[in-house]
Amino acid sequence: MEIPPWFRTAIQGRLDYVSARIEHHSDLKRVRAEEKKAFQVLFAGMDMERMPEFDVWEDKHHFKQAIMNEWLYLQGMKDGFQLAVELLSNPVPFDDDTLINSERNEPEA
Structure with a gap:
């Protein structure tokens, strides 16, 4: 069964909206900062x-x-x-x- 194009467009719009909200979530900001710090430690001498x-x-x-x-x-x-x-x-x-x-x-x- 093929998904209708209008449904794909609607789902993509919802995905974009949810992704944008997730990007600004405080928990993700914290995890991103921790990841960045770990990365910097890993490659500190390079x-x-x-x-x-x-x-x-x-x-x-x-x-x-x-x-x-x-x-x-x-x-x-x-x-x-x-x-x-x-x-x-x-x-x-x-x-x-x-x-x-x-x-x-x-x-x-």
């Missing part, structure tokens, strides 16, 4: 300007992580969408009358 290979690797690493996160998110959305469609297509009839009727039709022990 001249990063002489390590262009590291910059290339880091860019590729972050790009890979972003792609993986996007794919995981989209797969979750596809799964959720398929579940919603299936539930809406084949609703399980359940209400108080159904419960009462099923209890009346059960054989007594």
Whole structure:
């Protein structure tokens, strides 16, 4: 089943909005500062300007992580969408009358 373009656009908009909120979250700022400090300690004695290979690797690493996160998110959305469609297509009839009727039709022990 293919996801309609309007749904993809809506989900991408929601993802962008949520991502922006997360970027400014105080917990993430704290974690980011801790990560930066650990990075500085790790490479304290090295001249990063002489390590262009590291910059290339880091860019590729972050790009890979972003792609993986996007794919995981989209797969979750596809799964959720398929579940919603299936539930809406084949609703399980359940209400108080159904419960009462099923209890009346059960054989007594």
